[in-house]
Amino acid sequence: MKKSFITLCLASLLSANAFALVPAGNDATTKPDLYYLKNDQAIDSLALLPPPPEVGSIAFLNDQAMYEQGRLLRNTERGKLAAEDANLSSGGVANAFSGAFGSPITQKDAPQLHKLLTNMIEDAGDLATRGAKQKYMRIRPFAFYNVPTCNTKDQDELSKNGSYPSGHTAIGWATALVLAEVNPQRQNEILKRGFDLGQSRVICGYHWQSDVDAARVVGSAVVATLHTNPAFQQQLQRAKEEFAASHK
Template sequence: MKLVSLMIFLSLFNTAYAQYDFLDAGDAIGPYPAKGSVEAKEEIEQMLYFQEHRTQADCDAADLQASANLETLFGGSLSDAEIKKVKKKLRLVTIKSGVEIYFTKREFKRPRPYLSHPEIKPCIELEKSTSYPSGHTTLARLYARLLAVIYPERADVFQELGDQAALNRVIGGVHHPSDIIAGKKLGDLLADEYLSDSKFKRELEKLGKK
């Protein structure tokens, strides 16, 4: 990361850190299935099923979401102008949520499925971070919840797109199904926290009326 970019990130992070209390998300989302358990074996079977039946179009769609942001996750349902103003409003939310995801992943340190199971062959860009919970899924669920407050008439669309983005991570071979479940839980925890701030919620509602 370039020095200027690093300085900007640290400045924004310090602002976010001073403004919000961080969650203890590990207990809330719970552990992932134990290695060798029935649940863990079933997960690999599910992933192998998707691997066998996915198409190139499925892989291409998942690969387009290698970066998790409003454009890649919800670009088809938001105009460029809407994305611009929403991104500005959610800048600190995005930073704080990224930190939450980082520390939660670090707590569990679950290997990616293709590292612990060589029979899993991803068809999208590999990841350097750990697997649990899914960061893409966390952001997809969080953004879907917040977008639904801004544009309530499109709430169902945002929910569907968020769920598909989460599923794409399993189809692409970079996440276990339980990573997705945990990511949705974390996304809901974050959304509940932000929306419990009545001022912030009102600001989101006004944003959709501008």
């Protein structure tokens, strides 16, 4: 009996510690214009993902090879696009997808869709990536190599934020999945654009390839979770109706 009681206490302690590993921070209760989900509703990237590759491992050698491949593209048109893709705030994510979507995604042209995308941005970019980012605090490529990114003004801030997984990629991939649902006729173009947003992070040296690959898993999981959220469901339906009405 005594042994069972001790075992139960240890199990409770471990369970409490595991819960405590999920970091607190902004969510739908503090910034409802940027989140649909609360902390306790979000996926835990630390529990979902394996650890990032260790320096010297075969997986890290691939990260290094992809970094070098991306660096060679910086002075090309693809590199220019990668630099532009760094801005996903203030409507940036909607603007990034307008071409692939086939029509402008602005507050004026598509207010319901624009609201949907804006409101979910940090569910993917912050809330879902927070656990693994804070736990591993993986060094970013530009800091590892001491080579500037495509946009040096963000470097100081980003150097204090873990590289794994990529928040920008999670936002881009989650956004692509939702837009493909709203406009399935353009799903190939939309999903390709979402994929390219992630690769832009590698080209600019903000992230390793494994950060980006992991973030696509996170982005998919976020969208699955959002589909269980009533507020998201309602706004998604409004966006679909708005799109259908404007494309008769």
